[in-house]
Each structure stands twice: as structure tokens, then as C-alpha cells.
Amino acid sequence: MSSELIEKIRQRSHELDPCTQSNYSKFDVKHTDLSLSVSFETKTLAGVVTYTLINKDASNEVILDTSVLDINQVKVNGNSAEYKLGELSMYGTPLIIPIDSKQQEIQITVEYNTTDKCTAIQFIQGDTGPYIFSQCQAIHARSLFPCFDTPGVKSPYKFTAKSPSVCTMSGRPQPSSQKNIYYFDQPIPIPSYLVSITSGNLKKAPIGPRSDVYSEEPNLAACKWEFEKDMENFIQIAEQLVFEYEWERFDSLVLPSSFPYGGMEIPNMTQLTPTLICKDRTQTKVMAHELAHSWSGNLVTNCSWEHFWMNEGWTVYLERRIVGAIAAAEAKSQGKANPEEYGEQVRHFNMIIGWNGLIDSVNTMDPKFTSLVWDLENQDPDDAFSRIPYEKGFSFLFHLECKLGGLKAFDPFIKYYFKKFRYTSLNSAEFVKTLYEFYEPLGKASLLDSIDWNTWLFGSGLPEYPNFDTTLADQVFQYVEKWVTTIQNNGDILQQFSETDVESFEGEQEMLLLETLTEKFKTMKVSPDLIKKLPEIYPKYNNSGNGEFISRWNELLISFGKYNATDPIVQKFANWIGSVGRMKYVRPGYKLLISGVSLEFAIATFKRFENNYHPICKTMVKKDLGLDV
Numbered sequence: 001m002s003s004e005l006i007e008k009i010r011q012r013s014h015e016l017d018p019c020t021q022s023n024y025s026k027f028d029v030k031h032t033d034l035s036l037s038v039s040f041e042t043k044t045l046a047g048v049v050t051y052t053l054i055n056k057d058a059s060n061e062v063i064l065d066t067s068v069l070d071i072n073q074v075k076v077n078g079n080s081a082e083y084k085l086g087e088l089s090m091y092g093t094p095l096i097i098p099i100d101s102k103q104q105e106i107q108i109t110v111e112y113n114t115t116d117k118c119t120a121i122q123f124i125q126g127d128t129g130p131y132i133f134s135q136c137q138a139i140h141a142r143s144l145f146p147c148f149d150t151p152g153v154k155s156p157y158k159f160t161a162k163s164p165s166v167c168t169m170s171g172r173p174q175p176s177s178q179k180n181i182y183y184f185d186q187p188i189p190i191p192s193y194l195v196s197i198t199s200g201n202l203k204k205a206p207i208g209p210r211s212d213v214y215s216e217e218p219n220l221a222a223c224k225w226e227f228e229k230d231m232e233n234f235i236q237i238a239e240q241l242v243f244e245y246e247w248e249r250f251d252s253l254v255l256p257s258s259f260p261y262g263g264m265e266i267p268n269m270t271q272l273t274p275t276l277i278c279k280d281r282t283q284t285k286v287m288a289h290e291l292a293h294s295w296s297g298n299l300v301t302n303c304s305w306e307h308f309w310m311n312e313g314w315t316v317y318l319e320r321r322i323v324g325a326i327a328a329a330e331a332k333s334q335g336k337a338n339p340e341e342y343g344e345q346v347r348h349f350n351m352i353i354g355w356n357g358l359i360d361s362v363n364t365m366d367p368k369f370t371s372l373v374w375d376l377e378n379q380d381p382d383d384a385f386s387r388i389p390y391e392k393g394f395s396f397l398f399h400l401e402c403k404l405g406g407l408k409a410f411d412p413f414i415k416y417y418f419k420k421f422r423y424t425s426l427n428s429a430e431f432v433k434t435l436y437e438f439y440e441p442l443g444k445a446s447l448l449d450s451i452d453w454n455t456w457l458f459g460s461g462l463p464e465y466p467n468f469d470t471t472l473a474d475q476v477f478q479y480v481e482k483w484v485t486t487i488q489n490n491g492d493i494l495q496q497f498s499e500t501d502v503e504s505f506e507g508e509q510e511m512l513l514l515e516t517l518t519e520k521f522k523t524m525k526v527s528p529d530l531i532k533k534l535p536e537i538y539p540k541y542n543n544s545g546n547g548e549f550i551s552r553w554n555e556l557l558i559s560f561g562k563y564n565a566t567d568p569i570v571q572k573f574a575n576w577i578g579s580v581g582r583m584k585y586v587r588p589g590y591k592l593l594i595s596g597v598s599l600e601f602a603i604a605t606f607k608r609f610e611n612n613y614h615p616i617c618k619t620m621v622k623k624d625l626g627l628d629v
């Protein structure tokens with residue numbers, strides 16, 4: 001039964017990664033040596049990459065992915081060699097290197113330069129000097145170095161960086177006797193999308209016994225304060241949940257504001273957006289998320305971006321387990337009764353927020369990208385990206401947890417799965433197969449048989465509504481009900497509501513409040529005049545510096561307030577989306593300007609700020625605004 005099922009699942013997705021033009025399946029990568037030299041003058045990198053390959057299939061050529069690179073020279077086994085460039089497509093330009101098919105182990109070296117069209121790096125002016133950072137996920141590594149640019153290939157690395165300023169790369173720092181030369185060693189095999197370089201006037205401060213945080217000097221103390229309370233606790237909880245942390249150190253780097261994501265799980269050097277530094281530790285769960293990737297994604301990796309849900313769904317699952325365990329530990333230290341139960345309430349509360357995000361994304365995304373497994377043939381994975389792989393992936397794992405008998409029954413599987421697949425990359429069929437392999441001997445195959453795998457993995461839209469514990473959400477829902485009845489009865493809202501109402505709420509409950517009000521107001525006829533009174537009722541949301549509040553609060557105001565472009569509310573919000581680079585805020589921000597003000601104003605705002613944005617962010621916003629890319 002199960003083997004037929006798994007074969008069926010396997011057949012519904014590609015055998016090989018469709019987003020690479022390389023012939024990666026013919027080779028094993030024994031080792032990679034990558035050296036990058038930074039020029040802040042020309043805003044390019046000079047690179048040398050050397051691969052030690054095992055030719056598994058007697059191939060007579062090596063084909064690597066490249067994108068907008070200038071290739072200077074190719075060597076095979078140390079000797080200058082012929083090469084060809086294939087045709088340019090949406091996946092870049094393949095670099096084709098003829099080799100002797102009879103030689104089992106072979107060394108390929110490519111010397112090259114990046115160009116100003118590189119989509120993986122951004123040169124910027126930092127607060128204290130010139131700065132460069134890279135971001136390769138999903139398929140931008142090919143514009144940083146020629147590679148088998150698929151998460152299906154892993155290699156141990158040695159990295160060298162040359163730069164007048166401090167460098168970090170995706171490995172453990174090694175001693176260097178030369179000024180301006182930095183060495184890093186990554187003994188654990190990693191895929192190309194985790195390769196990274198940062199260089200700038202970086203300083204570091206300890207935030208745990210095996211963790212430093214890096215940033216430029218002016219923000220360093222604030223970064224340290226934000227994370228030092230939680231860092232080591234996060235690692236220890238994750239170690240109990242999965243198994244020991246294998247990467248030795250977990251350091252992180254808070255980037256300048258144009259960093260386009262919340263965080264990025266670079267091995268040994270997690271990258272973080274500065275929007276996390278909100279001085280109240282309310283966004284540390286992003287750190288928990290990136291830490292969780294040390295197991296899900298970095299040790300155990302999706303074999304192509306078609307199975308991206310396995311990276312992110314698992315990571316959100318682990319992140320929520322960590323957040324729940326921290327809440328339980330805090331409740332315990334405060335002497336509360338049933339701390340474990342409270343931890344679960346917090347975990348479920350986070351699931352409810354996640355579910356709201358899932359509904360939003362399912363409503364706005366192209367239906368073909370609302371399934372767990374994607375078909376990415378001739379697609380840019382950046383276009384498929386949304387919260388769906390995170391939240392639907394999470395829902396799938398939570399569904400399995402519940403079906404199989406709750407935490408106690410699911411926890412041993414977590415350890416088994418991550419041990420089995422560490423250092424490798426896998427697809428969704430192998431995941432399902434492993435579930436059967438683990439639970440069949442425990443007499444639970446029939447539970448697995450009752451799962452509708454086809455709908456879960458390949459169906460579009462929302463999955464079935466999970467059974468959430470709503471204890472913490474109900475407090476918010478009751479308060480929102482008061483809003484609804486007051487409006488229906490034409491009550492005086494200035495008299496009925498004030499900021500003191502929400503004093504007893506936790507930060508996350510307040511976020512749910514703003515989201516739920518927005519949802520309710522969509523279904524009611526709420527006058528713009530009423531909306532315009534909200535800043536008076538809740539001045540703290542209006543003055544917040546926390547992106548999670550700023551984004552939700554402005555969605556509430558600008559969606560229903562009929563403000564015009566010159567209104568200070570709109571101006572302030574437009575300036576904010578120009579000053580942050582995190583796509584989670586920037587992209588919905590422009591969409592809000594389109595729907596709440598005008599397309600014209602959204603485009604004019606984008607033109608004002610486009611040069612601040614990272615190349616990936618700029619491209620995505622242009623697509624959202626209907627501008628040529």
C-alpha cells in the first residue's frame with residue numbers, strides 16, 4: 001500500500017530540479033574552494049572557485065549555472081581549458097566545460113568577476129563605511145559564483161575573502177596572518193544557496209556562550225540587548241527537540257535596512273533585518289526560526305525549490321515548538337500553575353496568527369503556487385514565494401502531529417527524520433515514505449492511510465481548519481465583538497474605547513487585535529470618519545516603531561480611511577516603506593498604497609525610493625506595480 005502511494009507521489013513531481021541548467025546529477029562534489037575579493041571601488045567581486053568532483057556517470061562535460069558573470073579563465077586539473085557559454089534563459093547562462101569522461105576524480109577551476117547586474121549582492125553605504133552583503137536563496141548563487149545551483153547538491157567548503165573591511169562567510173572563522181584576508185571553514189556539506197559574503201565595518205558582541213552578534217558599532221549594544229536573554233535558551237530547547245547543534249557556533253549579523261528578508265539562515269552567520277531591533281524583544285522568534293533552520297534546511301534540505309515547504313514548514317514547526325517551550329519555562333519560573341498547558345496555549349496562539357497569514361496569501365497568490373509541492377518548470381522561484389509554504393507546510397506537520405497521537409507520539413519521529421536525512425537533500429515522497437517507515441512498526445500505518453496525501457501535497461487553496469486552542473485569542477475576539485456591537489449601535493467610540501483597554505494584552509495579542517479589526521471592518525460599513533478617530537484612541541499604535549505594528553496599523557487606517565496622498569498618515573507610511581527594505585513590509589505596503597490611495601501615488605513613492613532597495617526587492621515591487629522589469 002505505502003510503496004504504491006509513494007511511487008505515485010514521486011511521479012507527480014520532477015525527478016531533477018527544473019530551476020538549474022547544470023548537469024548536477026552526474027557528479028558528487030567532494031570539496032569546494034571559493035575565494036572572493038571585494039572591490040568597493042568597482043562594486044564587483046573577483047572570484048576563483050575550485051571544485052573537486054567525482055564523475056559518477058562518465059560524463060564528458062561539466063555544466064555549471066552562471067548568471068551575469070564575466071568568466072576569465074577555466075582550468076581542468078590545473079591546466080587552462082576550453083569552455084563554452086550556452087544560451088541565456090531565465091535561469092542564466094550555462095557554462096559548459098568539456099572533460100575526459102574516463103577520469104573519475106577531476107578538478108575544475110573558474111576565475112571570474114561579478115558584474116553590476118549581479119542579483120545576489122548589494123553594495124551600500126553603511127552607517128560607518130562601505131558595506132556589501134549577499135543573499136543567494138533561491139537561485140541567485142549563480143550570479144555570485146559558477147555552481148551547481150540547486151539545493152539538491154551539497155559540498156563542504158573552504159572560503160577565502162579579501163577586503164579592506166571585516167568579512168564574514170558561511171563557515172567557521174579560521175586564523176589568518178594577513179591583514180585583509182579572512183578564512184572560513186565549512187566542514188558540513190551545504191548547498192549553494194547558503195553561500196554568503198558580507199563585508200563592512202563590523203563589530204561583534206557576545207549574546208551567549210556559543211553566540212556573538214555582529215553589526216556596525218552604533219547599533220551593537222541594542223542588538224546585544226535584543227537577543228542576549230534568549231539566544232542560548234533557544235539553542236538548548238532546539239537541541240532537546242531534535243539533537244545536538246552540530247555547527248559549533250551560532251553567530252548572527254544584523255544587516256543594514258535594505259536587507260530584503262526578516263532573516264536568512266546562513267550557516268554560522270545568520271543574517272537578520274534591523275527591524276528586529278525594536279527594543280522590546282518581541283521579534284526574537286525570527287532568531288528562533290533561523291536557528292531552527294540549522295536542522296531543517298541546513299542539515300536536512302529540500303532537493304529542489306518545488307519542495308520548499310519542507311524547508312520552511314518544518315522550520316516554522318520547530319520555531320513554534322521553541323516559542324511554546326520558552327513560554328512554558330517562563331510561566332514555570334513565575335510559579336504559574338500548569339506551565340506546559342500555558343506553553344501550548346502560546347503555541348496555538350501563534351498558529352492562529354499564522355493561519356490568518358495563510359488565508360491572506362491564499363487569497364492573493366496565483367492558485368498554482370498555493371499547493372505544497374510546486375511545478376517550477378520555467379518559473380522563477382521568487383515568484384512562487386509567499387507565506388504558503390510556511391503556513392500550509394506547518395499545518396501539514398501539525399495535522400500529522402495530531403493524527404499520530406500528539407506531541408508524545410510525534411517527538412520521536414522528529415529526531416528520527418532529522419538524523420536519517422542530515423547532510424542530504426530530499427523530496428516530499430521520501431518524507432512520506434519515512435513516516436511509514438517509522439510508524440508502520442508501531443502499528444500506526446492505518447492512521448497514515450487515512451491521510452489524504454494527494455490533497456495535502458498537490459491540492460490548491462486552504463487545508464482543513466485545524467483545531468486550535470483559542471484561550472489567548474478569545475480575549476482578543478471578545479474585545480473585537482465590543483467594537484462590532486458599538487459600531488452597529490452607533491455608539492460613541494471615543495467614549496467606549498481607549499488605550500487602557502489593551503494594557504493587559506501581550507504584544508502578540510495586540511497584533512491579532514489589529515488583524516481581526518481589519519477583517520471585521522471589511523465585512524461592515526465602517527465610515528472613514530470613524531477610522532480617522534482611531535489614532536486618538538490608540539496613540540501607541542500610531543507612534544509605534546515596531547514594524548509588526550506599523551504594518552498592521554496602517555493597513556487598518558489606509559484600507560478604510562479614504563485618506564488622500566497628502567495626508568500625514570499616508571506620507572508617514574510612504575516614508576516608512578521607503579526606509580525599510582524588508583519585503584514582508586515593503587511589498588504589502590505598496591499594494592496598500594495602490595488599493596487605499598492610488599496606483600499613481602504608489603508608483604511615485606516607489607520612484608522616490610527605488611535606489612535604496614535591494615535588487616530582489618526592487619524587481620518584486622516592480623512586478624507588483626505592473627512596471628517593466
Ligand code: BES
Nearest residue numbers: 137138261262263264265285286289584
Ligand atoms: N530562508 C528564509 C528567507 C528566504 C526565503 C530568502 C526564500 C529567500 C528566499 C528565512 O528563513 C525566512 O523564512 N525568513 C522569514 C522569517 C520568518 C518566517 C520568521 C522572513 O524573512 O520573514
Ligand code: ZN
Nearest residue numbers: 289293312315
Ligand atoms: Zn525560514
